[in-house]
Amino acid sequence: MSELRNQPEFIELTEVVDREEHEFADMAARHFKARAKMALENDTLRASFRGASDFLMAKRRSVFPDEEMLQALRDRGEAARQRSLQDLPDLLELLEQNLIANGIQVHWAETAQQANQIIHDIMVANNARSVVKGKSMVSEEIELNHYLEARGIECLESDMGEYLVQLAKEAPSHIVMPVIHKNKQQIARLMHTRATTPDGEAVPYSEDVDDLIGNARAILRQKFRQADVGISGVNMAIAETGTLLLVENEGNGRMSTTVPPVHIAITGIEKVVRSLSDVPELLTLLPRSATGQIITTYVNMISGPRKAEEPDGPEQVHLVLLDNGRSKMFNHPDLKPTLQCIRCGACMNHCPVYARIGGHAYGSTYPGPIGQVVTPQLDSSGGLGVHADMVNACSLNGACGEACPVRIPLPDLIRKLRAEANAPVTVQHDGKPHVNGSGSHRSLAESLIWQGWSQLHRHSALYRLTTTAITKGRVLMPSKLSPWTNTRVMPKPAASSLHQLAKKAGVPSSAADIKTAQTPDATDNREGKS
Amino acid sequence: MISAKSNILGRLRKGQSVQATAASRHELPTLPRLPKDQWKASFMELMSANHADIVETTEAGWQQALVSELGSRQIGNLVVASRAENLPLIEQLPRQLSGLTVTVFDQAVEAGADTAMRSTLFQQAEAGLSYASAALAETGSLALVTGPQEPRTLSLVPPLSIVVVRESTLLSGVAELFEHSFDKQQGQLLPTNLVLVSGPSKTADIQQTLAYGAHGPKSLLILWVNDLHAESVG
Amino acid sequence: MSQLAGAPRRPYPPAPQRIYLMGTCLVDSFYPQAGMDAIQFFQQLGIEVIFPQAQTCCGQPAWNSGYEAEARAVARQQLRAFAEDIPVVVMMGSCTGMMHHEYPRLFAGEPEEQAACGLAKRTYEFSEFLIRILNVGFHDIGKTNLSGVDSPVIKVALHTSCSTRRGMGLAAEHQALVDRLPGVQRVEPERVTECCGFGGTFAVKQADISAAMAHDKAMAMAATGADLMTSADCGCLMNISGTMQLLEQQGQCQAMPVKHLATLVWEAAQSSRVVVQEGEA
Structure with a gap:
């Protein structure tokens, strides 16, 4: 033990870091609305997300200077993804066939549990005790670390952001930038109090980013060198060539897939494309949309383990x-485009709700708009029964849909999921595919309100009667109507409705009502052709 | 798990008639590629923006350029692959630079066990020398085709990655690289590991602040060989 | 006079002799004068305005909340109210989006599908109609005293709703319309494209998040220092101005009056000569 760890400052900082861990755990244990409220009240968190969103939006804009080109690229991205999905089962079989021909072993998992078990079995077969991981959101989705650690296997995240999140005992708050929720000072405290140098010392306190990265680099290099297994995600799997394509900037992806003797990649079945010719468009869109880069530092295309004559590689x-x-999303007539996603994170970077509550408030592996769409549809998530509140946390402003590089109609999908959550029994049993938890949030009170609303607005006489009553009764309107007036002054209805004013002014209500007489000088203002 | 596979594929086949919302656009014209006269400038600009150091040299002069860069950077240990092009270097470099050890990457980085090569790579190596198969203009990238002559870790583990690339290999971009070099119909297969490198390793994971040398090389040095205009460049 | 950037997003007919006006439910109860201002403006140009008393609401609140059948029943009433082949001018962007984009989907496979598609095609947002179809110009005739503000030029903060900007793609039309008003200087708040947090039932179902968004928008709006704020979406107007007023009471900012775009247009028409098909040969 170093003396550093006995200093009062160190103990003090440790307490701060422990408190943050506790706050995270406390938040994670609550329901969506409570989590969102906690996030909204945390000024440090708000500043981190606002800063990150502004930064990432500006970066993306800078690499799409030409609006027409951007739209042309999005057309192609969408087409490429839809082409792949159209042939998905065939492409998966072709992929398997070519991967096997290349010497890559293929495993199929219907559930998170099966995937975890498959990975664990591979580890057992290789007497493996330690894993170093490249970035993989799918491994987060199946809670792989938890599964393996429970079986005595050390799992170390090596993406800088993921590593820091793991040190903090938290979860990623963004799919591309996992530690986006912490500022430099928080990370400096974290590294200082929780990281251990290869010599077993505490890392000296520094808020300098180069120092922080340098220290993490030194620690992780040691781990890459010693790990029995490397685990990674996949950005695209190319069926015709049997290739796994990974993009990254740090080099940890290459390390994880190259240095340990065994490499296990895990991916969702939707990530397959047919051929190399499908890659360039998506590769143009992915880093530009994600981090505003023209290309990532590394594009790593793996088409096999090391060959006999090769000196390195797994x-x-x-x-x-x-x-x-x-595969259920694939069968849903409205929600199928969910599978077009290439996990760039642009939707969350542009989402005004995400910018305010951040990733943890969603309580799911995938936050933000795509998270709102994907999460309830994952078998392992508990469906709409658990996540309906998340689906309501959207103002349908459309910023996500506008940013999506593959034109996923995210607002439409969110609206569709609301309809699923509220689906009446007749719809739930109409024989069509439905999301897990369909109808689980149908409340009698709310459905009665909407039925009443609908009755009122489908009968115009009743509607006019009501608006007249509202305008006449405006003085009786309460000045407080929670939650609207908690943060707003109550709007006042006008003294007369437009229906009344128009009628009083003799505005025709139908074409038949139109009198031939018009304002005499009315047409005088018209110039040119009519 | 055979049943998992057949269950998944079975469900997907059932859903194949379900159309995605937007009409599929199959017949979009391909986007224009960067005109050839802008290739080199684009490559240089993007690579420089990504913090790569570029030394323009010639076929006759690049080894000397390498010597001078190794000297000025005070590199004490250079790892090179076992390939014909390196034979003169292996012999001459230590003579030209007294403090330099040249290690040949000719033995396997044994799995699991911390062998000599692995320990050299991770502990002693200060630089690795690689050869790019192509340079890509639109993205500012180098294509490294790994294999016995280009080990995967050579361009990854040492803190300085040096890459020799010839101007004659410059292509518009990744689409052309795939068409040009990896057409399966013509028997051009992908290597076990094809890597596109577009700068030294980096991260912006801490408060969006860019830092170089995350896990891979801290610096990337490109020796750009003007092999197309050999006669005109001194 | 501002030039309009960008090609139109859909085909537009020549200026019609007769239009329907869709007031929308929020204008009906909260901003009826804006509806009357629009009616008077069109009538002054010699356009016959029909205001069907049978109109109610476009159905969007239920549709966005996932109550599709309830929304459809209400939308059906609008198909009846606006049955004839006459262009419909809508006083709000979000309701325009509902009728233009969503009605065809809402009635897909229903007996009214054709009618819904027909209505969708002839539905136009207020500024879209003024700029793209009428191409109005306002010729200053030296009577600038717009809105009673004692200054030759008033500073107007424009809020373009997300449904107008992204749903309908009409941000440029909104700007162009304000820019054509004589004596008006258009300003826009920081993060102009960001949602104000209204989002219909979102403001109630996720009140805390909505309030945080509204707070930021109101502060940004107040920071423009404009004399008044305008928009063609009343949900946003009520949300932003209601928040701004409360923040003013708390001493956090200075609120400004709000006016629907149609009211600004009608006021401008009082002090200028309005011409249709400005600048066309």
Whole structure:
């Protein structure tokens, strides 16, 4: 033990870091609305997300200077994804066939549990005790670390953001930038109090980003060198060539897939494309949309373990293909475009709700708009029964849909999920595919309100009677109507409705009402052709 | 798990008649590629923006350029692959630079066990010398085709990655690289690991602040060989 | 006079002799004068305005909340109210989006599908109609005293709703319309494209998040220092101005009056000569 760890400052900082861990755990244990409220009240968190959103939106804009080109690219991205999905089962079989020909072993998992078990079995077969992980959201989705650690296997995240999140005992708050919720000072405290140098010392306190990264680099290099297994995600799987394509900037992805003797990749079944010719468009869109980069530092295309004559590279490469609800999305007539996603995170970077509550408030692996759409549809998530509140946390402003590089109609999908959550029994049993938890949030009170609303607005006489009553009764309107007036002054209805005013002014109500007489000088203002 | 596979594929086949919302656009014209006269400038600009150091040299002069860069950067240990092009270097470099050890990447980085090569790579190596198969203009990238002559970790583990690339290999972009070099119909297969490199390793994970040398090389040095205009460049 | 950037997003007919006006339910109860201002403005141009008394609401609140059958029943009433082949001018962008984009989907496979598609095609947002179809110009005739503000030029903060900006793609039309008003200087708040947090039932179902968004928008709006704020979406107007007023009571900012775009247009028409098909040969 170093003396550093006995200093009062160190103990003090440790308490701060422990408190933050506790706050995270406390938030994670609550319901969506409570989590959102906690996030909204946390000024540090708000500043982190606002800063990150502004930064990422500006970066993205800078790499799409030409609006027409951007739209042309999005057309192609959408087409490429839809082409792939159209042939999905065939492409998966073709992928498997070519991966096997390349010496890559393929495993199929219907559920998160199966995927975890497959990975654990591979580890057992190789007497593996330690894992170093490249970034993989699918491994987060199946809670792989938890599964393996419970079986005595050390799992270390190596993406800088993921590593820091793991040190903090938290979860990623963004799918591309996992530690976006913490500022430099928080990370400096975290590294200082929780990281251990290869010499077993505490890391000296520094808020300098180069120092922080340098220290993490030194610690993780040691781990790459020693790990028995490397686990990674996949950005695209190319069927015709049997290739796994990964993009990254740090080099940890290459490390994880190259240095340990066994590489296990895991991906959702939707990530397959047919051929190399499908790659360029998506590769143009992905880093630009994600981080505003023209290309990531590394594009790593793996088409096999090391060959006999090759001096390095893993001896085994495995791919785990995960369903976990994806084949159900594939069958849903409205929600199928969910599978077009390339996980760039642009939707969350542009979402005004995400910018305010951040990723943890969603309480799911995938936050933000795509998270709101994907999460309830994953088998492992508990469906709409658990996540209906999340689906309501959207103002349908459309910023996500506008940013999506593959034109997923995210607001439409969110609205559709609301309809699923509220689906009446007749709809739930109409024989069509439905989301897990369909109808679970149908409340008698709310459905009665909407039925009443609908009755009122489908009968115009009743509607006019009501608006007249509202305008006449405006003085009786309460000045407080929670929650609207908690943060707003109550709007006042006008003294007369437009229906009344128009009628009083003799505005025709139908074409038949139109009198021939018009304002005499009315047409004088018209110039040119009519 | 055979049943998992057939269950998944069975469900997907059932859903194949379900159309995605938007009409599929199959027949979009391909986007224009960067005109050839802008390739080199684009490559140089993007690579420089991504913090790569570029030294323009010639076929006759690049080894000397390498010597001078190794010297000025005070590199004490250079790892090179076992390939014909490196034979003269292996022999001459230590003579030209007294403090330099050249290690040849000719033995396997044994799985699991911490062998000599692995320990050299992670502990002693200060630089690795690689050869790019192509340069890509639109993204500012180098294509590394790994294999016995280009080990995967050579361009990854040492803190300085040096890459020799010839101007004659410059292509518009990744689409052309795939069409040009990896057409399966013509028997051009992908290597076990094809890597596109577009700068030294980096991260912006801490408060969006860019830091170089995350896990891979801290610096990328490109020796750009003007092999197309050999006669005109001194 | 501002030039309009960008090609139109859909085909537009020549200026019609006769239009329907869709007031929308929020204008009906909260901003009826804006509806009357629009009616008077069109009538002054010699356009016959029909205001069907049978109209109610476009159905969007239920549709956005996932109550599709309830929304459809209400939308059906609008198909009846606006049955004839006459262009419909809508006083709000979000309701325009509902009728233009969603009605065809809402009635897909229903007996009214054709009628819904027909209505969708002839539905136009207020500023869209003024700019793209009428192409109005306002010729200053030296009577600038707009809104009674004692200054030759008033500073107007424009809020373009998300449904107008992204749903309908009419941000440029909104700007162009304000820019064409004589004596008006258009300003826009920081993060102009960001949602104000209204979102219909979102403001109630996720009140805390909505309030945080509204707070930021209101503060940004107040920071423009404009004399008044305008928009063609009354949900946003009520949300932003209601928040601004409360923040003013708490001493956090200075609120400004709000006016629907149609009211600004009608006021401008009082002090200028309005011409249709400005600048066309």
